[in-house]
Amino acid sequence: KAGVTQTPRYLIKTRGQQVTLSCSPISGHRSVSWYQQTPGQGLQFLFEYFSETQRNKGNFPGRFSGRQFSNSRSEMNVSTLELGDSALYLCASSLGGTGGEQYFGPGTRLTVT
Amino acid sequence: GIQVEQSPPDLILQEGANSTLRCNFSDSVNNLQWFHQNPWGQLINLFYIPSGTKQNGRLSATTVATERYSLLYISSSQTTDSGVYFCAVKEANKLIFGTGTLLAVQP
Numbered sequence: 607k608a609g610v611t612q613t614p615r616y617l618i619k620t621r622g623q624q625v626t627l628s629c630s631p632i633s634g635h636r637s638v639s640w641y642q643q644t645p646g647q648g649l650q651f652l653f654e655y656f657s658e659t660q661r662n663k664g665n666f667p668g669r670f671s672g673r674q675f676s677n678s679r680s681e682m683n684v685s686t687l688e689l690g691d692s693a694l695y696l697c698a699s700s701l702g703g704t705g706g707e708q709y710f711g712p713g714t715r716l717t718v719t
Numbered sequence: 720g721i722q723v724e725q726s727p728p729d730l731i732l733q734e735g736a737n738s739t740l741r742c743n744f745s746d747s748v749n750n751l752q753w754f755h756q757n758p759w760g761q762l763i764n765l766f767y768i769p770s771g772t773k774q775n776g777r778l779s780a781t782t783v784a785t786e787r788y789s790l791l792y793i794s795s796s797q798t799t800d801s802g803v804y805f806c807a808v809k810e811a812n813k814l815i816f817g818t819g820t821l822l823a824v825q826p
Contacts, residue, residue, distance in 0.1 A: 639813065643760070649805065649816040662812045694760050698814070707752060708814060710762040 608633065610699050610711035618717045624685040627714045631678050631699030637661075638680040639708065640672060643694040652695075655680055656702050684716075692718045721746045721810045725817035732796050732824050740791040740820045742806035750809035751782050753791050755802055756819075762805065765791070796824045 611630045619625050631638050640652040651664040655674035672682040678699075684691055694715050698708040722745040732738055744751070753765040766773050766780040768789065773780055777796075782789040793800055801824045807814040 637812070641814070641816075648818055649807075649814075651813040651815070654812045656812070664813065696760075696762065698762075706750065706809075707764065707767040708809075709764060710754070712759065712761045715760065 610697060610709055612695075612697050612711040612714050614714060615712065616715050616717075618719060619687050620719055621687055621689060623687050624683060625687060625716060626681055626683050627695055627697075627716075629680045629682075629697030629699075629711060631680070631697075632709055635699040635701055635709075636678055637700045637702035637706070638674055638678065639698045639700075640680070640682050641696045641698065642666075643696060643713075644690075644692075649696070652682065687718045689718050692716060721748065721808055721815050723806060723808055723815050723817040725804075725806060725820050727820060728818065729821045730823070732822070734796060734798060734824055734826050736796050736824075737792070737794045738796060738822070740793070740804055740806075740822075742789040742791070742817055744787050744789075744808050746810075747784065747787070748808040748810070750814075751789055752807050752809075752814070753780055753789070754805045754807065755800075756805065757802060765804075793822075796822075798824050798826055800824050 637656045639654040654662045674680045696713045697711045700706040700708045724743045754762040770784045803819045807816045
């Protein structure tokens with residue numbers, strides 16, 4: 607069974623631009639979560655989608671948004687990029703239950719200059 | 720929210736040595752996972768262990784849910800074990816991560 611895939615793997619953007627990251631979950635998984643990893647803040651939860659609905663959102667500004675499609679693929683968007691948005695963005699998928707093991711993709715490394 | 724603490728923050732071992740990594744959490748949980756982050760950043764699943772003991776090769780893990788801690792044991796460490804180890808617990812459909820243990824295994 608194929609794992610979680612994320613595209614692109616690396617991205618360089620300029621302050622003020624916007625970016626869209628994509629995540630395809632494991633086949634049959636209906637929950638997709640996004641996390642941001644930075645050296646200063648560690649791994650922080652962005653949001654979680656299940657069956658196209660956002661179920662939970664972390665403490666991030668409104669510039670960070672996401673969506674999920676009917677095939678469970680998810681995208682996250684960051685508008686008006688800031689230098690501090692430079693990070694590794696990780697996507698995880700799971701079946702969607704309250705327990706449920708999460709499986710992570712390889713991540714997208716975003717650099718904002 | 721739940722707080723997750725890991726210790727030690729850093730660990731240096733000689734190849735062949737054993738180690739124990741600890742994860743403390745502040746409230747009861749129904750999901751605890753251990754991950755190894757590889758040099759390229761991907762989180763590799765090691766164990767899904769809300770309670771009890773599991774073993775996978777040289778690695779094993781134990782979670783004592785009633786006392787709110789989990790332990791990851793690495794035996795006969797190899798240089799390929801180097802990297803950051805995270806534990807994470809689930810709260811309201813999100814994983815809360817500890818700050819990790821940076822392990823360096825020297826040949």
